[in-house]
Amino acid sequence: MLSTTSAQQCPYAPTEDVGAAEARASRAESNGGKPTLSFDKNTPYVDYAGIDTLLSLQNPRTKEPAESAFIIGTQVMELVFALIQQRWEQARDALEVDDVPGAVAWLRSACNAQDVLNSTWGLFSDMTPTQFNRFRDSFGEASGFQSYSYRKLEFLLGHKSAAMIRPHKAMSGVVTDLTDLLERPSLYDAALRLLHRRGLPVPDTSAERDWTEDYEPSAEVERAWVEVYADDRPGNELYLLAEALVDVAERVTRWRQLHLAAVKRTMGGKPGSGGSNGLNWLARNAEKDVFPELWSLRSTI
Structure with a gap:
């Protein structure tokens, strides 16, 4: 068990946002348990993790594959x-x-x-x-x-x-x-x-x-x-x-x-x-x- 001091210092909330949880449940129900496949812009995954930026950072200066x-x-x-x-x-x-x-x-x-x-x-x-x-x-x-x-x-x-x-x-x-x-x-x-x-x-x-x-x-x-x-x-x-x-x-x-x-x-x-x-x-x-x-x-x- 973590000490009281450690628990007091923990910056993370122990519970998720109720509204967000309900929205996820509603989305899963409306999708019939399948993942969402249609987005009007970048997928939330790409935006959240900065994937476009991350993958743009590989700039080799030669033609050597290694x-x-x-x-x-x-x-x-x-x-x-x-x-x-x-x-x-x-x-x-x-x-x-x-x-x-x-x-x-x-x-x-x-x-x-x-x-x-x-x-x-x-x-x-x-x-x-x-x-x-x-x-x-x-x-x-x-x-x-x-x-x-x-x-x-x-x-x-x-x-x-x-x-x-x-x-x-x-x-x-x-x-x-x-x-x-x-x-x-x-x-x-x-x-x-x-x-x-x-x-x-x-x-x-x-x-x-x-x-x-x-x-x-x-x-x-x-x-x-x-x-x-x-x-x-x-x-x-x-x-x-x-x-x-x-x-x-x-x-x-x-x-x-x-x-x-x-x-x-x-x-x-x-x-x-x-x-x-x-x-x-x-x-x-x-x-x-x-x-x-x-x-x-x-x-x-």
Whole structure:
């Protein structure tokens, strides 16, 4: 059951509009149970989801068929990035008000979105280096490294760097959003602050620090999580939180590994379009643990 706090924060009405429900029932009756087939303008489905706009955004610059898969896959990822960001922020905010059940629910929901995100790499799984080379020059210096939606996720995970805002300096709204995430506690910071409030041995320097700095692992924080894991009863909400965070972290690592594999398959060790050394940079990033103490403690308990 969700806590009272979570229920009070829920912005969604628990019941549907009575008039709209009656209209739907009347329409179904008049249609004899069949779908409506006649509309005077765009179908409501097209208008509601902006389908015309969505499908107009695929504009390949070459005649290579694989470029369409590359563009669509990239756009799907960007959409799911935004969904994951929303759910991680909801989880972070729930933790800041001691609503652990609410936070766990949002993390579980985020994991479902992360699974969809990871499966998107399948759209690139059969792309050969020859196909990629036919359209690679068409996107110039464009690189996933420049995705501000992905950068928001990294900041939410605690991987902070003010320098990573610089590529977006011409986009004032993006700079504002990234700066806000840079200066606020990350999802993991919020979890540690919760443990600190609950009396676990998270040091003051972890509960209150310069949020703009990249998170650094702490032996004291590891000991706090070890205490959480010492009580693995189903009713221990902190234990459930820890495992939900691990589920999130595992999926982030999997996404990085899939990214590495896709690049290795399509372009090997060539320099990246965004100016990095490509494969080597991705390999180093894939090796970094997300929420590090939740992994290191497994060697000690």
